[in-house]
Amino acid sequence: MLKWLHPYAEPERAYQVAVKLQFWFIGLALALVAVGTTWGLIFAPTDYQQGDSYRIIFVHVPSASMSMVAYMSMACAAFIGLVWKVKVADWAVASIAPVGAVLTLIALVTGATWGKPMWGTWWVWDARLTSELVLLFLYLGVISLYASFEDKVLAARAAGILAIVGVINIPIIKYSVDWWSSLHQPSTIKITEKSAMPSEMLIPLLLNIFGFGVLIIAISTIRFKAEVLARNSMRPWVRELAKAQGIK
Amino acid sequence: MQFESFSEFLNMGGYGFYVWFAYSVTFFCLGTLVIVSAKGQANVLTKIAVKIAREERLKETREI
Secondary structure, three states, X not given: OHHHHHHHHOHXXXXXXXXXXXXXXXXXXXXXXXXXXXXXXXXXXXXXXXXHHHHHHHHHHHHHHHHHHHHHHHHHHHXXXXXXXXXXXXXXXXXXXXXXXXXXXXXXXXXXXHHHHHHOOOOOOOXXXXXXXXXXXXXXXXXHHHHHOOOHHHHXXXXXXXXXXXXXXXXXXXXXXXXXXXXXXXXXXXXXXXXXXOHHHHHHHHHHHHHHHXXXXXXXXXXXXXXXXXXXXXXXXXXXXXXXXXXX | OOOOOHHHHHHHHHOHXXXXXXXXXXXXXXXXXXXXXXXXXXXXXXXHHHXXXXXXXXXXXXXX
16 A cells, blocks of 8 residues: 555655646536535525525535535644655645635634524624634644745644644534534534435535535645645756746 | 526525625635635746746856
8 A cells, every 4th residue: 555655755746646636626626516506596495494594504514514624634644744754745734724724714704694694693702613713723823834934844844733733623613512502503414314404405515515625625736736846946857847837 | 496586586585695795705715715826836837947047147157
């Protein structure tokens, strides 16, 4: 397994794989999000309690759940980078962090615009909302730690440690609605039992959740390419590429 | 189709402002992120190319 994976840890190989895969990811993400959003906005039935305001769910839940998934993937990459000194993993951390931060911001803003008509307030300091805000600060911490060292090996180590320590926040977000009484409603999608949602609402929601997931991969891949090039600027293959594409 | 007319669709059962605000923030943020990320590679390559050009100019002046 490791023997098979090892060549992909080589920067040039990783870059080429990213170039090949990026268009597939972008295409799949756009298709899924387009279908899911249109379905959710126009065709999904109106909620009997919340009226049409519930349609915010089709962007709120995907961005919130994927902000956590992105964090876990970033932390896994950080762990691989720290333990096995795999540099491409460090660069993956740097590429995922801004994407996750934007998703967390989207989750917070769409949550506020859903909270205002339903709860009567944009924001409350309850467990779910506060822990999601902490997630945003963790992302910002990782981004700024990575940006503040000139030596990127050291920067990746510092950012990686913060990313791994921050994992403690993920189960807190996930179970906050069960552990503490909260304004936030508990999860409607359940993996082990039947979901508390009719399938005409559930399918577009799942499409968008999956679509946002692929979108994270797509944007991270695009950012990863730039990161690989920036960190290998002295290598001949990057210099060739820069001479060919750099000056227009 | 859940809506009778386009204006009803925009109105979102009275929640139009909140729904459209949420959707526009989402797609504005995602769009900006995609554009900034897509430009990243070109920026990096330009920086490296400028650096290479500078090194070559330095080498030339040294040779004279």
